[in-house]
Amino acid sequence: MKIILLGNAGSGKSTLAKRLLDRQPAARLSLDRVAFREGAERRPLAESVAEVRRFIDTHRHWIIEGCYADIIEAILPACEELIFLNPGIEACAAHCRSRPWEPEKFATREAQDAHLEALIAWVRTYETRDDDYGLSRHRALFDGFLGRKMELYDPSEYASMLGLE
Template identity: 65%
Template sequence: MKLILLGNAGSGKSTLSKKLIAREPAARLSLDEVAFHNGAERRPLEESIADVEKFIQSHNHWIIEGCYADIIEAVVHECDELIFLNPGIDTCIAHCRSRPWEPEKFNSRQEQDENLDNLIDWVKSYESRVDEYGLSRHRRLYDSYSGKKRELKHTTQYETL
């Protein structure tokens, strides 16, 4: 398995990757881990891509998940399948509101909760953003990929994987 999960924040990428790995062991890389320096400062793109390439070379079976079209574009040719999770803004917001504490991203549950309004505002802008995190860029990446791919528009479809 060499799988890339692409989608908005809250689309279910992390949850789905963990479910798939429980069924078929594989290394997992959240692109959040390679995209940023401490906090909100984005790393140079070339450094992030180099780290993802090292990850790919180090593992025979893997899942990479994230919303960073600029990073994924550079490595998508390495995957066996690209899955675009696109369940809609309301579902993404609901997932954000119900997500458990993410200690890899936040020092405490309180810190995560204090960031929730910012995250929801960011999720709501998905359809209008034209950056590497927005729907238009994700759509372009998905549509241009010529390998095996699936777009999942309903979380019920996640169960079929």
């Protein structure tokens, strides 16, 4: 298993990764971990890609999840399956509001909640952004990938579409 999960913040990437890992043990990497230095400063792309390649080289089975098209594009040839989670803006915003505390990203639940409205505002620009985090870039990656791929629209059907139920 060598899967990349691509989609907007709140699209269900982390939740689906956990469900896939229940079926088959594998290493999991959230690209959030390699994309930034302390705070909101983006690392140089080459550093992030090198770290992801080290991860890929040290694990036989893996799931990588994120919204960083620039990083994903560099490692896409290593994956066996690309899954594009595209449930729409409202579903993503609702998931952001209901997500549990992510201690790997925030020191406290309060710190996470303090960033929530900014995150949701960012999520709502997904369809109009022309950066590496936006729909147009994700769509281009997905459409250009020649391997096994799947686009999922309804979070309530993610598990059944992948045979996880």
